Amino acid sequence: MAEHTLRAGHVAAHFDDAEQQFDAARLGMWTFLATEVLFFGGLFLVYAIYRAAYPEAFAEGSHHLHLVLGAVNTGVLLCSSLSMALAVRAAQTNQRRQLILFLILTILFGAAFLGVKAYEYYEKYHDHLMPLLGLPFVWEGPHADQVRLFYGLYFAMTGFHALHMVIGIGVLLGLLVLSWRGWFSSEYYTPVEMVGLYWHFVDIVWVFLYPLLYLIHGA
Secondary structure (H helix, E strand, O other), rough: OOOHHHHHHHOOOOOOOOHHHHHHHHHHHHHHHHHHHHHHHHHHHHHHHHHHHHHHHHHHHHHHOOOOHHHHHHHHHHHHHHHHHHHHHHHHHOOHHHHHHHHHHHHHHHHHHHHHHHEEEHHHHHEEEOOOOOOOOOOOOHHHHHHHHHHHOOOOOOHHHHHHHHHHHHHHHHHHHHHHHOOOEEEEOOHOOOHHHHHHHHHHHHHHHHHHHOOHHOO
């Protein structure tokens, strides 16, 4: 009886039933993701314009990015997408332990991604290739101003992506606590599915960022 009361309490007073609440949550999340597409789409457009204007300089700048670490991070994020999808499935099928396990795995994959990215940032700081906060930018080859522009876009695009990862991990930690307390079941898993949509979106953004930033010198 107590469990039933708790689940019934997940339906807010202004919704007729759980299905209507789920549909509203899904519509809200897709609307939010549409704004995120516009945001990252703007960044991609700016990058494409300057990439077309300075192809040699962007290729030179890209050549100094760590290709292997970028590939490792791509694999890590794909694994996190899989674990997040399995977490949603576990919530839908009343597999509480699996839900907790896959949420932890997703958090660990996300943290690993941020750790690798922090190392890459440190490398660029050490090599004086971080044109941020008044830090010195040193480029020995030609096209120094255009390469500086490339690195400015690199840090802007990957930085915003990393910020989305940090937010996602924070939300996942909240889901983990609620899952531990038994909040989610086959009758109520809306937050898990919504966070899953957000996480997959962040992963997809990186799938576009990796070839645009790391692989252009081979094109």
